[in-house]
Amino acid sequence: MDWDKLRIFHAVADAGSLTHAGDVLHLSQSAVSRQIRSLEESLNTTLFHRHARGLILTEQGELLFDATHSMHKRVEAATARIRDSEEEVFGQLRVTTTFGFGALWLAPRLTKLYEKYPELNIDLMLEERVLDLPMREADVAIRMKEPSQADLIRKRLMGIRMRLYASPEYLASRGTPQSMEEMRDHRLICQNTRSAQVSAGMQLIQELMTFDIHSTLTVNNYFGVLQGVISNLGIGVLPDYIIEDFPNIVRVLPEVESIEVPVFLAYPEELRQSKRVAAFRDFVQEEIIAHRRSLRAMGAE
Structure with missing residues (x-):
């Protein structure tokens, strides 16, 4: 199957519009439409229901989108690994944690990380839902329990009460x-x-x-x-x-x-060599150490 057509299909399904997908792909609407029509002909099926407000996936389209979504995440992971510099820390790092920990503890401390790595872009996703790290929903997670997935690198940061x-x-x-x-x-x-x-x-x-x-x-x-x-x-x-x-x-x-509630930092095994992940991991560990010292000085531990 033609990967280029699958890439275009994924963009259309994600955007819900030929025009918006064309903007993302830097292609004309007619070019995107031709590729989708060609893909549908090669599969002998209809992938989208078309209506005035946009496009909706058919049942067959949903099946294909599930497959291209997994492929897209894997390509993103490979791209991130390839782009990681041996000496510099730059690019996007997607971090997920709970709303409370992210808003009250992590976000106020990120100034120090940006001062050290000004070309790093943090995408901080605050939600209670546990995102799937191996499926690249995020790069790094800080969780209030030990991750259960076997293919994750994990480190216990601290305990909270x-x-x-x-x-x-x-x-x-x-x-x-x-x-x-x-x-x-x-x-x-x-x-x-x-x-x-x-x-x-x-x-x-x-x-x-x-x-x-x-x-x-x-x-x-x-x-x-x-x-x-x-x-x-x-x-x-x-x-x-x-x-x-x-x-x-x-x-x-x-x-x-x-x-006591254990706090763990986790990331996929495939990002073991990532300079961005290492920079964030080391930053959090340093802040945890400083946090403990501060609490001891206050007599709060």
Whole structure:
């Protein structure tokens, strides 16, 4: 099968339009249309339903797109490996992690990475869904559990715990609880039970709820919980890694915390020699070391 036609088909299926695909491929709409028609004739099938708003894949088109999508990811991986310089760090690096860790810990520290490697382009994908690294949905992942796939290189970065925090202003106006039972007199700010989160955080929230807490504010991510805490709304369940950047926040009930959650950095075996991956990995490890030192100095560990 003609790879050039498959490449054009993939671009059309991805864009949903002959015109948009032509822009990406730097081809005229008529040239793209001829290639698609030729491919359909060679396969003796229809790959697209055509309508006024664009193109929709047929069942046969979906099957072919699944195949070309896998091929496209593999070509991207090979291209990335070939383009990695032996001495320079440049180009795009796609990093995925959770919304909380990416927004509250990683993103504020990226200035140092860009200062060292100004030609590196980070595509930071923040979502709770675990992206498929071998299928090149991302290059590097920072995950709140050990990856299960065998063909990944992984390194344990640190352990985190969910703890209770409040602002000094809130505690001055409402008092500081001395026991879990006294939490019923305070507003609890936490992730809602429908949102994706580590099981350790969910278990701590469920335990707190058994104490008949009357007022709650639930949010679907830690950034929202943090905003509630610093806005003096109540006592929040937050990961301990935020304390370094928000030193005024006060830990409440120091004996109360979740079990430890391991944090892993992972990337595909095929990117073992990637200079971009190595630069990011070393940067994160250096920041973790600095983070631990800061926490020890604050007496927060």
